[in-house]
Amino acid sequence: MKKLFIFILLTSTVFSQEKKDTLFIAQDSIIESNNQFLFSDADLDLIDSLLVDQKFQSALVDSLSYIINDKDIIGNTDTALSTDLLKVRLSNLNDKTPFNLAFNPSLEKVINSYLLYRKRYYPGLMAKAKYYFPVFEQYLDQYDIPLEMKYLAIVESALRPQIKSRVGATGLWQFMYGTGIQFDLKVSSYVDERQDPVKATIAACKYLSELFTLFGDWDLALAAYNSGPGNVRKAIKRSGGYKNYWNIRPYLPRETADYVPAFYATMYIFEYANEHNIYSELPKFFNFQTDTIQIKRTISFDQISEKIDVDEDILSELNPSYKLDIIPFIKDRKYALRLPSDKIIEFLDKEKEIYALADTDDAQREKPLPKYFEMDQRVRYKVRSGDFLGKIANKFGVRVSDLKRWNSLKTSRLKIGQRLSVYPKKLGK
Template sequence: MKKFLLVFVTAFGFLHASLFMEPQYNDDVKVLQTLDIESSFLRDPIFLQLKNSLTTSKRNHYLKMLERGSLYIPTLRKMIHDNNIPQVFLYMAMAESNFDTHALSHAKASGLWQFMPKTAKIYGLKIDRYIDERRDPVRSTEAAIAYLKRLHRLFGKWYLAALAYNSGEGRVLRAIKRAGSDDLHVLLDEKKKYLPRESRNYIRKIVSLALVANDAEMCFSGEQSHMFNRTEGRSLVRVKVSGGETLEHIASQIGMSGNDLKLLNPQFNYSFTPPDEGAHINIPYSRLTRFKEVYRPGRQKNMFLVHTVKKGESLSKIAHRYGISYKMILSFNRMKRPVIYPKQELIIPVPKGSLHHYRVKKGDSIYKIARRFGIKVATLKARNDLKGNIIHIGDKLVIPN
């Protein structure tokens, strides 16, 4: 009788497991199919170990990543959906940067999608002293989507595109050639090591992150599982603003705190927009109507720029160049004493309309530029700290009004 009961209980256990696990298994297979991965991948032991750790030893870390990304996840998810690439790639950003917009690798890759400077510029991301669009959650996602689409056209399978994103196109092409196959199971062979360990585990990590999120209600309970959907409906929109305006000023006009606006715009190296031209910033979609109603470019009295101190410069000379008091420079840079040093960066508040910049073109001379803007050569040279008359194509000159 006991033996019969044991068999019955065991059989019931298997039946119970199949009733509750089969639907989830089917969902997991569907996720894999979007990446062109076969269902046998779900039996990969290293993948299973990674996935299990996210709901046990690394549970808190996973939830912290999710919390950090909550500002951007709805926007990223919509962009990915609208561009018809697998939703799993949302978790590529999670794998790349832990949803940290300021993440910086030893190899100088930066942002949510960990773009290297060279690749970033290929895909139109601006990097200069004022801005690094690799940290812009919207612009970097546009670039990542474009890059992934190109990789998919090259390799024909989404999992190969993901591997190439991580390890480079050449390395994946060489791995396929060595293996004589582009089958994922073959490329992930732990003995043959066609790909580096980091790359082999990269695709496993992305899928693990995605499947745990897909199975949030089973893996997490109560308030924790609610985290996966609580930010739905909150999305970002890009709007054009003036150059050299503080984020604090823009935020005050649309009813936001300056800190909240900075969180949505980590691409700016300073707390103001690049001075040379207008800039795009990210604001919540819920603030768009108010922005259109109240924002007017140039309402701020000063525009801001950054000056790098050169050898031999004094604070009074710099102040004269920009037509302001040296005390204003002290105040805006929170300096107690007027002591400066070469390569120091100073924030310069310039009254709007008091000057603008001109970039030297082919055929220009110091005399032609001075005549064009109706100012004396001596004034132009003084404002730009020029000791001689030599200028070069591409130089940026301050033009006082």
């Protein structure tokens, strides 16, 4: 049973309307006892499920504990993983890594909880990992950081490069603005390099290297990455000078106390996925199936998509650092476009056409709609599941840039049920 403050924390997360309605139904079933509001077990199962879904699916991650509720750490025995088998497996992992993966009951409960409540998310995460892990491993090796540190990005962001916490931590490695600037991650109106998989990974490697130099221990470096080195120093002092993570854990902030076990649990599940019948989905791309090209003027994703056969959603997925789906051209800071490798030649063949289209669009910017677009010729279109701007533009014989201009859209992202104003060309000619 849980107190009401848990519900207040959970409802701060951004939910779909359907999930909000479900949460409010759960809220109505709260039991009042001794002037304290408590959840029933059924409510807790529902809320835990919805929140974990938000953590792995939403574009916004709230600052939730890495262990969602007390059920995660109290008596979950509904699992095929025996204590003796877990001890053997953790010992095998411990022999291969510089982390302290010794068995303890707290870690066992976290692993069992993840297997029980979060198993369905791992096939999708593993598919993303097939794309991102080779990038991580390249730079982790370059900076002499244990390759297993790649699992940290799963704990931080569920491998969603555009994810942002409610306090502003952003990207795969969840850098705050100030820390990002400290490690040369630029943020502008157009670009957030905290969302760039390569640049953010390099920054994370530099930061982790500094933390290891400071503490001489990778477990403590992990804890400091989450809560800052000051909190780790204070925990060491309050513990009486101990420097083993498990000895100082009671003196760390609650979130950090849960953070390192979450990392260990994630490592265990990825390393022993087959033994738990967890198999990866197919990734959309492997990293080696993509390549980059330097652009020579400011261009937008819809202009690229209009000239070469690549959907804007793919461009956004491969180029997550561009906040407005626009690649700026800055003389002293070069920005590149990442494309599927088989589209590079097509881009080069049509590069002049793309830049000419961008010139035309720039010349038309801020001009009013043509006179033949009368108000009675406007169509109000409701976005349906599976719609994207290119599909809607083709349906009405208009351009994506027109749809954006008519509806004051800064990006190409749409929501189901959203209303768009469209002025079909066939009505104006």
